[in-house]
Structures are given as structure tokens and as C-alpha cells.
Amino acid sequence: MYCKGVFAILGKGKSMKNIAKVLISVSVVATMVFATACVGDLKYDDPYSKYNLDDYVELGKYEGIEVTKPEVKVTKEEVKAEIDARVADKTTEEHKKSGTAESGDKVNISYVGKKDGKAFEGGSTGKGGTDIVLGASGYIAGFDDGVIGMKVGETKDLDLTFPEDYHEKSLAGQPVVFTVTLNYISVPKTVKYDMDFIKSVSKAKSKKDYEAEVKKELEKKKEATAKNAMYGTLWNAIMDNAKIKKYPQEQVERAQKEEEEQLKQYAAQYNMSLDDLIKNMMQMDKEQYKKYAEEEAKRMVAQEMVFSKILQNEKIKLTNSEYKTRLKELKEEQGIDDEEFKKASGGKTFEESVDKNKLIRAFLIDKVCEDALSKAKVK
DSSP states (O other), X not given: OOTTOHHHHHOSSOOHHHHHHHHHHHHHHTXXXXXXXXETTEEEOOGGGGSOGGGTEEOOOOSSOEEOOOOOOOOHXXXXXXXXXXXXXXXXXXXXXXXXXXXXXXXXXXXXXXETTEEEEEEEOXXXXXXXXXXXXXXXXXXXXHXXXXXXXXXXXXXXXXXXXOSSTTTTTOEEXXXXXXXXXXXXXXXXXXXXXXXXXXXXXXXXXXXXXXHHXXXXXXXXHHHHHHHHHHHHHHHHHOEEOOOOHHHHHHHHHHHHHHHHHHHHHTTOOHHHIXXXXXOOOHHHHHHHHHHHHHHHHHHHHHHHHHHHHHTOOXXXXXXXXXXXXXXXXXXXXXXXXXXXXXXXXXHHHHOHHHHHHHHHHHHHHHHHHHTSEEO
16 A cells, blocks of 8 residues: 555554664655655655656546545543553563572573583573573473472572484483572562552543543544545555556666565565575565566556656645654654664664655655545545
């Protein structure tokens, strides 16, 4: 779906590091290209400026399209669930320095693994030990059972044997000794939903006021979700109504290269080659992928041409003032702090990381969607 905008592209609830990573998605989804022109004081490039788009695309109906607005309603149960989640997020851990470890406990342990009396590589914890949940650690058979029943501060030798099919051949089927120390038992320090909690997260003066505040926030989120759903319906209708006469081959090839580059970067995140990604994750052979890549490129080019044509017809522009306002809204929506973002992205600002032109494009997507919605027949 093309008509979504930068808020939907980035998504909600992402950490600074995740937002820094997802910025590349803005480049893909918002790679809509427009003529070199001045939008207020802003300029952007359009590879389609050298084409007469009337030769390539014929717009159908894009005004007065019927669209149904999803119901926006927040229940008491939803408010309670949201508050419960926020309270749970405030839960911390207390480290018990006494007591006996039981199955299901989260514990911190230190250990040294030895084979034939010598410590083996990868068999010991570093400084500070490591946290495990007893009964679900994933360690070799007998390890968790050996820790269960230990007292905090106790050290114990566990005589164990690695499984025959263990991935490290030098340890497969071999007897070893783990010298384990139980450092502490972690127990959740729960937070109550009371005025102390409310004061720590809000300026509300009472539970009633805070619950009204949470309800308003949820309504705002649902309104945004409903609007994005309507944008999607509108854009699908606009594309269905448009007629693509032909495709500029140069742009199809450009879109294919962009798609392939994105797939390569995605594959790299999983230490895979593009060929492995196509075969194992996309489950395609080379011929199937070639056909898929061309179809995807044409789909993107078709949307770009329709978008660009609407932009020209409606003379939709973005001023410097609008750009600054939308950028501020985007940062607030995503909880982007400039200093934190610099730390997460190697010293670059948000704008430097995403490229100003791409932000302009994304904001123009929003404007085209807003314009289409303002002229739609909303039921």
C-alpha cells in the first residue's frame, strides 16, 4: 500500500536504535520522485520530469471516492489494560541475597566448566555472572536440576555430560564439571496503581483524571489507525481506477535495483547472501524471482507515476513551515530525542540519517492522502 505517510512507515513504539535502523524503510516506501522544483523554499528531484506522463498514465476517478470510517471507540476494559501494561512496565527486580533456588526462579549464577580438569572455551561466565530461569535455561541436561535447591552464596560442582550430538565436536558426549555459584535470586518488585504511580508518569490529580487522559491517548491512536485505513482504501481505489498505458523502462530498472539493494541489506542482517534469501526465505528459484522482481518494480513505478500525476494536477506543495511542523510532529509521535538519536545513529541527526528529500517525499504522501480524504465521501 502506497498511501500511508511517514508516521505509518516508521511505526509506533520503536526504540531509538530501531528507528535508526528502520529509516532505510522510509527510503524504500517513500521513494516517490518528483520534478526538480521549488516547494516553498524546498527542492526535490523527479526522474519523471523528462516524461510526458499523459503518454504513460491516465488517471481515473480520484475525488469523491466512497470510504467507510472505522468506528473509533475506547472501552473501559481497554483503558484498564493499557494502565495495567504501563504499571507492569514500571516493575523492577529485587536481588535476594538469601534463600533457596526453586524451579521457575530467575537466578544469577557464575560458573566455570572444566574438562579433564582444564577450563574449556565458552564454558565459563564473565564478570557479573549470567541470568537464567531455572527449568528453562536451555543448558545441557542436569544443569538446572543441579542449581535447584542451592542457597544464595553456595558453590557446587555439577558432574554432567554433553549430549552426543552437541554442536561442538570436542565436547560431544564428553563428561565435564561445572563449578557453579548462586549469586542471587531475582524477584519482581511490583508497582501499585496508586497516586504515587500516577505522579511518576503524569500531571493528573486523580485516578479519574489519569484514566480520562489514557482514554484520550487511546482514542488519538485509534483515530490515526482509522485514518490510515481510509488512506489505504482510497489509494487502492485510485490505483484501480487508473490506467497504465506503458512503463518507462529506465524507471522499471531503477526500481528493480532499489528492491534488490534492499533485499541484500535485509539478507546481510541475517548473515545470508541474496541467493540464500531468495531460495530459503522467499522460496523462489531464479526465474521466479526475476518475474517477481519485474512485477514489483512495475507496481512501484505505476504508483509513482499516478502519485506524481496527482501531485501535478492538484498542485500540492510543501512549504518550509509545513515541513518543520510535520517534522516536529514526527519526532513527537516516535519519541525521538535529538541527542539520543545521535548516540544511536553514530552522531547523525534524524534528518541527516533519513535524507531531507525523502522526508519531503513522505510528507507529500501525507498531503496527497489528506487531500484525497478531504474530497472523499466518508460514510
